[in-house]
Amino acid sequence: MGVLEQTKTKKVFFGADNDALVRIIILNILVTAVLFFIRSIYQLSDIDLSRFQSDVAAWFVLPADTGKLITRPWTVITFMFSHIDIWSLIANMLWLWAFGFIIQSLFGSRKLAPIYIYGGLAGALVYVLCSNVIPSLAPGVSNMALAGANACVMSIAVAATVAAPGYRIFPMLNGGIPLWILTLIYAVINFAGTSFGNPAAYGAELAGAAMGFLFVNRLDRGQDMGRWMNNVYDWFFDLFNPDKEPKPDSARRNIFYDTHGKPPYKxxxxxxxxxxxxxxxxxxxxxxxxxxxxxxxxxxxxxxxxx
Known part of the structure; x- marks a missing residue:
């Protein structure tokens, strides 16, 4: 097998080393599966499903009410991986796979998770602000909540498009389809599928898109906004890694091994x-x-x- 084929194989198959895309998808599926399992118990026990919303789901989704949010701060993260509707989960994971694969091909797996999380955080901030500031939404804020990875996937979609505007998919079809067309189709479908009963969610998705653009823009200027996340991740998991290699002695390497000037051989x-x-x-x-x-x-x- 040629080396180029090996590269493609490592990127496509699930289970590749340090594949952030696979881990994010699995986490979404696991969290949603737990919610659906608990809901099935409520259904089999003839318990009103409204109790499931208040007893269980409310502790995973992002509440628009700031009073509730203060008592459930972890929902700023958990809502990104929690889907109440199975079709929403399937759609988000398919789009995440499509755009996330491109991000990993361009930047490697260590940029995907920060873009995902930043997009979700930006969406959460705008969602809460819109719900509490817009007069027409404020009266129903106590019953509003945000769930799903829509803002996160939107962030990744825009980041991929900004990073590689000339990227083409399906090259066999008359030279391929530009990535921006796929992103436009996704945006239309995503906005059309957003509930009209929760209009603040539109603001969350727009915020996710803006964050994806900002992340790539800063990256092009040499500023990696996700570096601190990767450092924290590495530090935490290195605590449980007995095979961690020690950092090289840079001073010794510079003195004994580095040379200046062009050697007489290649x-x-x-x-x-x-x-x-x-x-x-x-x-x-x-x-x-x-x-x-x-x-x-x-x-x-x-x-x-x-x-």
């Missing part, structure tokens, strides 16, 4: 399967653009020799 990297696998893992984590010239040369040689 260094040719070794070509072996283990090295190729390491490079493919690096692409999966941080994207192709993070590779050094030597690593790119190894991939090129491997593809030519069909290693």
């Amino acid at each position: 260094k040719k990297p070794n070509l072996n399967q283990q090295r190729i696998d390491e490079i493919l893992d690096k692409i999966n984590q941080t994207g192709y653009r993070s590779l050094s010239s030597d690593e790119k040369e190894i991939l090129q040689r491997a593809s030519e020799e069909d290693l």
Whole structure:
């Protein structure tokens, strides 16, 4: 199998190392499955489903009422993974897979989760503000709540489109369909599917879109808004990782190993399967653009020799 085919295989299949897209989808499915399981117990027990909303679902979704939100601050995060409707879950996960795959291909898996979370947080903030500030919505704020990954997926969709405006899908169809057309179709479907009884949700989705644009814009300017999230994630899981490698001694490396000036020979990297696998893992984590010239040369040689 050629190295280019291996790269595609690692990105497509579930279970790839450090695949944030898979983990986010699984988390959405697990949280929603728990909610549906509890609701089925209420139904089998002939308990009024309105009690399920107040007893269980209300502790996962984002309340518009600031008084309730203060007592349930965790819902600012949990609502992003909680779906009350099965069709909403399926639609969001399909769109998340489509746009999230593009983000991981461009930037690696470490940018996807921050975009997802930032989009959800921006949506939550605007949703609560709209619900409490707009006069026509304020009277019913006590019964309003936001659930689902709509704002998060919207953020990822816009981020992917801004990052790669020339990206085309289905290249077999007359050269491919521009990504912005797919994003426009998604936006129309998403807004059409939003409940008219909860108009503040439109503001949440627009806020998610704005956050996706802002994230990529700052990234192009050299500012990674998600770096602190990845650092916290690494720090936490390294606490339970006995195989964590120590950080290299940069001072020693600079003194004894770094050289300045052009050597009288050209260094040719070794070509072996283990090295190729390491490079493919690096692409999966941080994207192709993070590779050094030597690593790119190894991939090129491997593809030519069909290693």
